[in-house]
Amino acid sequence: QMMKFAWDNYKQYALGKNELRPLTKNGHIGNMFGGLRGATVVDALDTLYIMELEEEFQEAKKWVEKSLDLNVNGEASLFEVNIRYIGGLLAAYYLTGEEVFKSKALELGEKLLPAFNTPTGIPRGSLLSPCSGMSWSWGWASAGSSILAEFGTLHLEFLHLSELSGNPVFAEKASTSQLVLNRVEKPQGLYPNFLSPVTGSWVQHHVSIGGLGDSFYEYLIKSWLMSDKKDSEAKKMYDDALQAIEKHLVKKSAGGLTYIAEWRGGILDHKMGHLACFSGGMIALGAEHAGEERKQHYMDLAAEITNTCHESYARSDTKLGPEAFRFDAGTEAMATRLSERYYILRPEVVESYMYMWRLTHEPKYRQWGWEVVKALEKHCRVEAGFSGIRDVYTTTPSHDNMQQSFFLAETLKYLYLLFCEDDVLSLEDWVFNTEAHPLPVNHTNFQA
Ligand code: DMJ
Numbered sequence: 001q002m003m004k005f006a007w008d009n010y011k012q013y014a015l016g017k018n019e020l021r022p023l024t025k026n027g028h029i030g031n032m033f034g035g036l037r038g039a040t041v042v043d044a045l046d047t048l049y050i051m052e053l054e055e056e057f058q059e060a061k062k063w064v065e066k067s068l069d070l071n072v073n074g075e076a077s078l079f080e081v082n083i084r085y086i087g088g089l090l091a092a093y094y095l096t097g098e099e100v101f102k103s104k105a106l107e108l109g110e111k112l113l114p115a116f117n118t119p120t121g122i123p124r125g126s127l128l129s130p131c132s133g134m135s136w137s138w139g140w141a142s143a144g145s146s147i148l149a150e151f152g153t154l155h156l157e158f159l160h161l162s163e164l165s166g167n168p169v170f171a172e173k174a175s176t177s178q179l180v181l182n183r184v185e186k187p188q189g190l191y192p193n194f195l196s197p198v199t200g201s202w203v204q205h206h207v208s209i210g211g212l213g214d215s216f217y218e219y220l221i222k223s224w225l226m227s228d229k230k231d232s233e234a235k236k237m238y239d240d241a242l243q244a245i246e247k248h249l250v251k252k253s254a255g256g257l258t259y260i261a262e263w264r265g266g267i268l269d270h271k272m273g274h275l276a277c278f279s280g281g282m283i284a285l286g287a288e289h290a291g292e293e294r295k296q297h298y299m300d301l302a303a304e305i306t307n308t309c310h311e312s313y314a315r316s317d318t319k320l321g322p323e324a325f326r327f328d329a330g331t332e333a334m335a336t337r338l339s340e341r342y343y344i345l346r347p348e349v350v351e352s353y354m355y356m357w358r359l360t361h362e363p364k365y366r367q368w369g370w371e372v373v374k375a376l377e378k379h380c381r382v383e384a385g386f387s388g389i390r391d392v393y394t395t396t397p398s399h400d401n402m403q404q405s406f407f408l409a410e411t412l413k414y415l416y417l418l419f420c421e422d423d424v425l426s427l428e429d430w431v432f433n434t435e436a437h438p439l440p441v442n443h444t445n446f447q448a
Contacts, residue, residue, distance in 0.1 A: 009385035022385030035072025042088035043409035079150035091437035121176035145194035152216030189244030210273030215434035258304035280306030281355030344388035347410035410436035
């Protein structure tokens with residue numbers, strides 16, 4: 001019902017725009033996707049399909065067939081286009097077998113290739129009209145650098161593009177990034193967030209498992225799983241990275257909460273972003289494939305981190321979590337800055353509940369998920385859709401007037417899967433890209 005409500009309102013007020021503005025009842029285009037439109041349609045396809053919202057899925061499919069125009073100009077984010085559009089189209093293809101999704105994914109994939117024309121093969125973050133072949137680094141990223149979570153989050157989709165097209169170029173591009181990262185020297189074994197696509201060296205020593213770093217780590221373990229456990233380079237990189245993270249960034253608060261701090265040139269910032277809360281699920285997913293002596297240890301670590309993220313929700317008045325929470329000056333798992341109190345319908349905490357449920361079957365994860373459902377209904381549902389809120393610490397929150405496309409792609413999908421049987425998109429046969437689009441594990445034989 002929540003998905004139907006979110007979709008129906010998007011369709012009524014914003015179909016063809018990227019996102020719905022539920023208060024003003026109109027559409028939002030934004031600046032992440034260049035000239036591409038319909039981000040919510042493409043992000044919602046697989047969720048509508050698995051929820052058996054047949055009529056709504058057909059509406060979305062029809063829009064893709066008739067109106068998803070890929071011959072567009074404008075500054076687009078390689079990362080966002082990849083995880084939402086390519087990921088969404090690939091998942092829709094694998095779930096339904098409908099050719100239109102495959103051909104659109106391949107056509108769009110071709111248009112992303114100019115971003116990789118750099119001396120190292122590490123792509124820049126942003127690309128203009130694909131036909132112009134121009135790409136550049138984000139103005140806000142340090143000294144022309146590329147961002148770890150952006151260029152490190154291509155592997156899953158690009159391997160499938162090669163598999164489906166028979167053209168190895170996509171897999172080669174993604175593997176080059178992995179190779180460069182594997183070879184570069186890492187401070188204390190950690191991966192900083194900014195790397196020069198020209199020299200292949202780090203530009204700044206900021207390490208985070210939240211924003212700017214997050215999905216790079218996720219794609220290492222998932223690349224290995226998706227390759228049917230053949231990509232041993234990715235697995236080793238994941239194992240080594242997790243050990244370094246645990247050694248240098250994982251801390252326990254005075255109140256006994258385990259969290260992952262950020263690292264700035266050797267100095268710890270005792271802050272955890274909402275984005276970093278995906279890591280409970282990731283560590284649990286990797287745990288059963290760790291060495292015998294570390295399996296239980298990693299499951300415990302995953303449970304502790306997920307518990308901390310739950311605390312960040314439980315300690316707020318709305319029972320939704322802030323964008324970032326801190327462990328300093330007597331504060332535990334709460335935002336201390338006004339600018340970090342908002343919640344924009346993000347999925348990471350329920351994502352970890354879903355993995356923890358599937359891997360442990362402890363009922364508390366379903367209970368925690370249900371708390372989120374109730375809080376979303378109470379504080380984020382407005383007359384024409386769901387909206388983010390500006391302050392999780394007040395029960396009369398002000399709404400931000402944005403129904404993010406990832407709410408339909410991820411938050412609602414993970415909540416649904418939390419209450420499904422384990423064989424609905426089983427973790428043995430599917431890996432979820434970082435936008436929760438399911439891609440099949442390759443039980444046959446493709447390799448980068
Ligand atoms: C999503 O687009 C993806 O999950 C991404 O990896 C991080 N940010 C958003 C959701 O919070």
